[in-house]
Amino acid sequence: MAEERDFLPVNIAVLTVSDTRDLASDRSGDTLVQRIAEAGHRLADRRILRDEEAEIAASLREWIADPGVDVVISTGGTGLTGRDVTVEAHRAVYEKEITAFATVFTLVSYQKIGTSAVQSRACAGVAGGTYLFALPGSPGACRDAWDEILKGQLDYRHRPCNFVEILPRLEEHRRRK
Template structure:
């Protein structure tokens, strides 16, 4: 057995953040979906929160999580559109040590099959910060399902070949 397969576990510690001016934890279907999907994939959800769309509040909570060695991956839903208060990309991209350009590109490619040209209004993005993965998804539950089932589930699985993100954590 190679050392890589014994060194990594198939379970990650995930934090979920919803960015919304209109939802509460009680009405947050997108955050609920991401929590359920992560748990179903045998990951551990170590934190969950919901914040208003405010650049500095977003940066504060994400900075706390990326400084926490227990948090390996952060899933953010909401604030990626073009409305006046959508500011997730501006808030979080400055925290990235490295961008994962292919995530946003692939997400929009897959979304095109589902929603057509409306996908160009998605500013989904991802990056690494302090060896923590950050994925910023649109706020719709459908978009969260697309991202999870068609990208994230495999890329957060240490057994997915030929490569996955787990060995970078």
């Protein structure tokens, strides 16, 4: 018989990257906030920033340094245009990239939007004991990433493994031997 585990809520910050959205028009951020709450997690913070790499990276670093933030999910700026710099900002702060996240996200997206999935540069990584996920800016992409990947991986009860169970070990390399 499988061991029963209790749900462990995590603290999640949501960042929308957009030159045009505000809180009233941020449907992608709203989608994530709603799903975070429905899953039983805590919204640690929410921001909207312009497509400026330095500003995005600074916000990510601030959340990485905050012990009250376990996960950051950004939405927007993962495409191919000149203003899409979220991926570069994320990669500038990663200690380790979670390369399989992009692969799995592409597989999920392909089932929904076919070959248009190749236009996303969704990515994920870890820095300072914090998980960082960069999602496309559409509500559909946020729904797909949450429902098909993040909801399970951010649930301690998910088997055979999940991100929450290894959260305490993300910084074990920094501890004294």
